[in-house]
Amino acid sequence: DAKTTQPPSMDCAEGRAANLPCNHSTISGNEYVYWYRQIHSQGPQYIIHGLKNNETNEMASLIITEDRKSSTLILPHATLRDTAVYYCIATLYGGGATNKLIFGTGTLLAVQP
Amino acid sequence: GAVVSQHPSWVICKSGTSVKIECRSLDFQATTMFWYRQFPKQSLMLMATSNEGSKATYEQGVEKDKFLINHASLTLSTLTVTSAHPEDSSFYICSAREVRQPQHFGDGTRLSIL
Numbered sequence: 001d002a003k004t005t006q007p008p009s010m011d012c013a014e015g016r017a018a019n020l021p022c023n024h025s026t027i028s029g030n031e032y033v034y035w036y037r038q039i040h041s042q043g044p045q046y047i048i049h050g051l052k053n054n055e056t057n058e059m060a061s062l063i064i065t066e067d068r069k070s071s072t073l074i075l076p077h078a079t080l081r082d083t084a085v086y087y088c089i090a091t092l093y094g095g096g097a098t099n100k101l102i103f104g105t106g107t108l109l110a111v112q113p
Numbered sequence: 114g115a116v117v118s119q120h121p122s123w124v125i126c127k128s129g130t131s132v133k134i135e136c137r138s139l140d141f142q143a144t145t146m147f148w149y150r151q152f153p154k155q156s157l158m159l160m161a162t163s164n165e166g167s168k169a170t171y172e173q174g175v176e177k178d179k180f181l182i183n184h185a186s187l188t189l190s191t192l193t194v195t196s197a198h199p200e201d202s203s204f205y206i207c208s209a210r211e212v213r214q215p216q217h218f219g220d221g222t223r224l225s226i227l
Contacts, residue, residue, distance in 0.1 A: 034215065043119070043206045043218035044157065087156075093213070100147060101208075101216060103157040 002027040002090040009108045018075040022088030025069040032093045037084040078111045119219030134192045134222045136207030142187040143209035151204040197226045
């Protein structure tokens with residue numbers, strides 16, 4: 001699996017968009033980018049994933065650069081409940097163990113009132 | 114949809130006892146389940162991967178005789194920490210996925226060994 005690099009922490013004002021960057025310069029052509037978040041003392045929560053096209057769901061948008069070496073997770077209107085550690089993971093998409101997630105240190109997003 | 118339930122949510126037991134943690138997929142069939150461990154202020158560490166009906170695959174450094182994993186059905190996997198000692202105290206989290214779907218996680222089990 002490709003290594004990902006994220007800033008250790010970020011602040012965002014409540015109600016503003018939170019843009020979380022992720023660098024995955026060694027990603028291979030068949031690896032997807034997954035985003036999860038972990039609120040304190042809970043299990044991680046799936047947010048979104050994508051291969052090369054931008055993706056949007058009810059939680060967030062994922063913007064992947066054309067060369068696929070980096071991506072940005074966008075929370076359009078951050079709330080206090082979005083305070084969490086956000087993990088960007090690059091991994092193969094498939095059955096069995098090929099989709100195992102290797103967690104890095106993530107980005108601690110602190111949403112400020 | 115895609116709910117994963119983990120039980121118990123916390124357990125305290127004496128050193129030397131064995132502890133079983135259950136992980137259930139409530140509304141989907143989990144062809145693959147994963148077990149993670151997380152120490153305070155650290156990230157999740159993958160311990161093992163299990164496919165229904167077959168033996169688990171353990172990550173390097175994880176003792177298979179210490180952490181017994183059973184994935185007997187498409188909705189249930191169990192992790193048994195055998196002869197637990199204080200250094201096994203941690204937050205244990207399972208995840209489950211069905212074919213070609215993202216992993217979904219349980220809320221974790223906080224294990225404290227006295």
